[in-house]
Every structure is written in structure tokens, then in C-alpha cells.
Amino acid sequence: MKRIILLMIAGLMMSLSLYSQVARFTRLTPEQLTNLANPRRLSHRIFYREKSKGPNAKWFDAVKEGNLEEIKKMVEAGQDIEVQDTASLKQTALGWAAFIxxxxVVQxxxxxxxxxxxxxxxxxxxxFKSAILGGNIxxxxxxxxxxxxRLNLNEQDKRDGETMLMVAAGNSREDAVKFLLSKNVDVNIVSRQLNKSAYTYACESKKSKYYQHDKSCWRN
Structure with a gap:
């Protein structure tokens, strides 16, 4: 019983810590933020635990928080919209807005x-691929x-040979999967690094129930 109580207290403290970290994100709930990126999914894209760093930190904070008013003010004052988030994958503002x-902001x-x-x-x-990663239809x-x-929807990335469909399926982006399937993407491509098809990515997804189709864990 004591162990259970301690675990409950630890869980509560973690929840409170998360809520304090994401309080500045007024447009998204903590659940929405963690659905985008968390330690088990796209951990390298977690953007909400701490403020941006680098010479354009204020700019990227405004973008990540979806503060369009501040974004417009900064652009009107001369902010370069193509600067890269040097502390986080060198992503641009458009990439972050599309992902989140x-x-x-994207428009x-x-x-x-x-x-x-x-x-x-x-x-x-x-x-577009940033948007697929985030899953906002x-x-x-x-x-x-x-x-x-001009987009090659079947393009395989250089690192793992993954397609956009694999990325969407593997990260439980149901709407993104449906969109890509509606564009007749090739579902039979196999990733070079892991030797898996999009079907396998779907089966291994935490929410594979979204992708059921016969015995292939898929649903069109």
C-alpha cells in the first residue's frame, strides 16, 4: 500500500510539473502537447518543456506558442522568417507551426x-512533412x-528510408494516414533501415486500433 501511495504521489508531482511547464501554451492542452511529442514518440521534437534558446529564442517561442499577434509584430519589425531554430533541429518557423x-500561423x-x-x-x-508528423489535417x-x-509523397528519407505514410502510421496520425491513402501512395514500400512496410509501422503504433484492416492492422 505504501508503495502504491508513493507511486501516486510521484505521478501527481510529474503531472503538476508538466502543467507548470506548458502553462504558456494557451492554445493547446497538456494532452495535445504530449500527443505531438513525448519521451516515447518523437522525443527529439519535444518543444514545450523549456523555452527556446539561441539568438532567435523570442521568435521561436512566439511561433511554438502560436502567438500570431507577436509574430506579426516581429515580422513587421524586420524579423527574418527563414532563420533556423539552431537549438532544435534547425527547424524554421513554418516547420514548427506546421508540426504543432x-x-x-502557417497561413x-x-x-x-x-x-x-x-x-x-x-x-x-x-x-508538408512537418504537418504529416504533427497530424493536423x-x-x-x-x-x-x-x-x-511537385511533392513526392513516396519519397524515402535518407536516414531510414521511411516514407511519409510510415511516419504517419508509426506515430498514430490517423487523419494524415487517411489523407495520404486518398492520394494513392504506395503502401508496399519497405524502409531500408528497419525493413518494415507502413502496415508494420501501423501495427506497432500505440494506437494500432486506428489502422485495422483484416489481419494487417490497417484501416482505409
């Missing part, structure tokens, strides 16, 4: 000429037509 799911940055193909030092090669549907058919 701030449609209004504003695009209106200012943000580079749709800005990537990062991990596996992102476009703002509104951002995905907004960005896709802007590429005018």
Missing part, C-alpha cells in the same frame, strides 16, 4: 513567402495544393 498545427507565414521546402537536420524535407489540406503536384 497552428493553421493561422500568415506562407503569405509572407516562407519557404515551403525548408527542412531540418532530422528527416523533414518540407513544411487542416494544415495538411492547406499546404498540399501549394506544392502544385
Amino acid at each position: 498545427g497552428y493553421l493561422d 500568415y507565414l506562407v503569405s509572407k513567402g516562407a519557404n515551403l521546402y525548408a527542412g531540418d537536420t532530422a528527416d523533414v524535407t518540407s513544411a 487542416e494544415v495538411i489540406e492547406y499546404l498540399y495544393p501549394l506544392y502544385n503536384g
Whole structure:
């Protein structure tokens, strides 16, 4: 019983700590933030535990928090929208906004000429892929037509040979999976590093119930 009580206290303290860390994110709940990135999913993209660092920290804090008013003020004052988040994968503002799911911020940055193909030092090669990683369908549907058919949806990243479908399935991004399937992506491609298809990524996902299809853990 004592052990159970101690575990409950520890869990409560962790929850309180998380809530204090994410209080500045007024547009997203703690649950939404941890669904985007957590120690078990996209841990290298956790952005909410501490403030941004580097010469453009204020800029990236505004972007990550979805503070469009502050973003506009900074751009009007001369802020370069293509600077990279040097302390976090060298992601650009558009990449972060697309990943987190701030449609209004994405639209504003695009209106200012943000580079749709800005990537990062991990596996992102476009703002669209950032949106796929985050899984926000509104951002995905907004960005896709802007590429005018120039996106290779079956592209395999250089590191692991993963496709966007694998990334979406492996991170339980149900809406992103459905969108990609609607574009007739190749479901039979196998990743080079892990030798897995998107079906396998779906089966291994924490929320594989979303992707059931016969015995293949898939659902169209």
C-alpha cells in the first residue's frame, strides 16, 4: 500500500510539473502537447518543456506558442522568417507551426513567402512533412495544393528510408494516414533501415486500433 501511495504521489508531482511547464501554451492542452511529442514518440521534437534558446529564442517561442499577434509584430519589425531554430533541429518557423498545427500561423507565414521546402537536420524535407508528423489535417489540406503536384509523397528519407505514410502510421496520425491513402501512395514500400512496410509501422503504433484492416492492422 505504501508503495502504491508513493507511486501516486510521484505521478501527481510529474503531472503538476508538466502543467507548470506548458502553462504558456494557451492554445493547446497538456494532452495535445504530449500527443505531438513525448519521451516515447518523437522525443527529439519535444518543444514545450523549456523555452527556446539561441539568438532567435523570442521568435521561436512566439511561433511554438502560436502567438500570431507577436509574430506579426516581429515580422513587421524586420524579423527574418527563414532563420533556423539552431537549438532544435534547425527547424524554421513554418516547420514548427506546421508540426504543432497552428493553421493561422502557417497561413500568415506562407503569405509572407516562407519557404515551403525548408527542412531540418532530422528527416523533414518540407513544411508538408512537418504537418504529416504533427497530424493536423487542416494544415495538411492547406499546404498540399501549394506544392502544385511537385511533392513526392513516396519519397524515402535518407536516414531510414521511411516514407511519409510510415511516419504517419508509426506515430498514430490517423487523419494524415487517411489523407495520404486518398492520394494513392504506395503502401508496399519497405524502409531500408528497419525493413518494415507502413502496415508494420501501423501495427506497432500505440494506437494500432486506428489502422485495422483484416489481419494487417490497417484501416482505409
